[in-house]
Structures are given as C-alpha cells and as structure tokens.
Amino acid sequence: MKAVIVCASVSHGNTRRVADSMAQVLGAKVVSPEQADLAELAEADLVGFGSGVFYQRLHPRLTDFVKALPTGRGRAFVFATSGLPELPLAPFTRPLVQLLERKGFEVDGNFSCRALDTMAPFRLVGGIQKQRPNAGDLAAARAFAARLQDGREPTL
Numbered sequence: 001m002k003a004v005i006v007c008a009s010v011s012h013g014n015t016r017r018v019a020d021s022m023a024q025v026l027g028a029k030v031v032s033p034e035q036a037d038l039a040e041l042a043e044a045d046l047v048g049f050g051s052g053v054f055y056q057r058l059h060p061r062l063t064d065f066v067k068a069l070p071t072g073r074g075r076a077f078v079f080a081t082s083g084l085p086e087l088p089l090a091p092f093t094r095p096l097v098q099l100l101e102r103k104g105f106e107v108d109g110n111f112s113c114r115a116l117d118t119m120a121p122f123r124l125v126g127g128i129q130k131q132r133p134n135a136g137d138l139a140a141a142r143a144f145a146a147r148l149q150d151g152r153e154p155t156l
C-alpha cells in the first residue's frame with residue numbers, strides 16, 4: 001500500500017512525531033503541505049492530513065492546502081494534536097474531514113492526542129501537557145495506523 005502523510009507541525013514538532021509514528025507502520029512518506037506532490041497524492045492508496053490545533057482549528061497551512069486540492073477520489077485520514085481535549089461531539093478534525101469528503105475523499109478515520117501547549121497564558125508556567133505526546137500516545141498512533149492498514153474502521 002502506498003501512503004503519504006501531509007503534516008503541518010509548526011509549534012513544537014508534536015504532530016510531526018505522531019505523523020512519524022504512523023509513517024513507520026504505513027511505510028509512508030511524511031511531507032509538509034509545501035513539499036507535497038499532487039501527482040504522488042493522486043497515486044497514493046491512502047493520504048493522511050494532520051496538524052496542531054490553533055485557536056480551535058487545524059493549521060491554515062494544512063486546510064488551505066486541502067482547499068486548493070482538485071476534486072478527485074481516494075482514501076484519507078485526519079489527525080491532530082492539541083493542548084486541550086476536544087469535545088467528543090465536536091472533534092477538532094471534523095471540519096477537515098468534511099472538507100475532504102466534499103473533495104471526493106473517503107475518510108476512513110481520525111486520530112487526536114494531547115501534546116505540549118505553550119499558548120499564552122500556559123507559556124507562563126512552561127506550558128501544559130509537558131511530556132506529550134508520550135510513549136502511550138505514539139503507541140496509540142501506531143495502533144491507529146495498523147488498523148488503517150488492515151482496513152478496519154479506526155477513530156481515536
């Protein structure tokens with residue numbers, strides 16, 4: 001299976017660590033939105049899209065990239081890291097999932113975990129979620145990727 005992961009990780013590299021863990025399992029290449037090759041994405045069996053959460057949204061470098069994608073088809077997943085937990089009924093990943101579906105992707109799962117957050121005022125105390133993503137988060141990311149590889153329905 002050919003997989004590509006498009007990841008915008010601008011703050012602490014938190015989301016990149018999650019992407020790299022998933023990539024180990026999927027044998028995927030991890031690229032930034034600016035590095036992504038549209039032909040390579042079109043040929044891939046599975047494309048992942050992930051970033052940190054900023055002011056309740058995924059990073060605009062990622063969402064603007066997806067908005068500019070041509071309509072097509074393919075299998076995708078979305079992932080995020082954030083300082084604060086998301087509401088179960090309003091996951092941070094949902095708007096991007098919906099956008100990808102409007103673009104013709106079949107979105108097979110979404111993943112999120114907590115990660116170091118130094119947004120003000122948390123910066124004053126060195127941030128929150130200081131040790132995350134931790135080994136358990138990265139193991140969960142690998143397990144999520146393994147389920148995607150198996151074709152089961154992963155949502156974490």
Ligand SMILES: Cc1cc2nc3c(=O)[nH]c(=O)nc-3n(C[C@H](O)[C@H](O)[C@H](O)COP(=O)(O)O)c2cc1C
Binds near residue numbers: 056
């Ligand atoms: C300016 C700023 C705004 C942020 N906004 C949010 C937010 O609205 N909700 C949240 O849970 N985390 C928020 N965070 C924390 C980031 O989502 C978290 O640090 C994330 O792991 C960053 O990912 P990255 O290191 O891959 O860029 C914010 C962080 C910064 C610096």
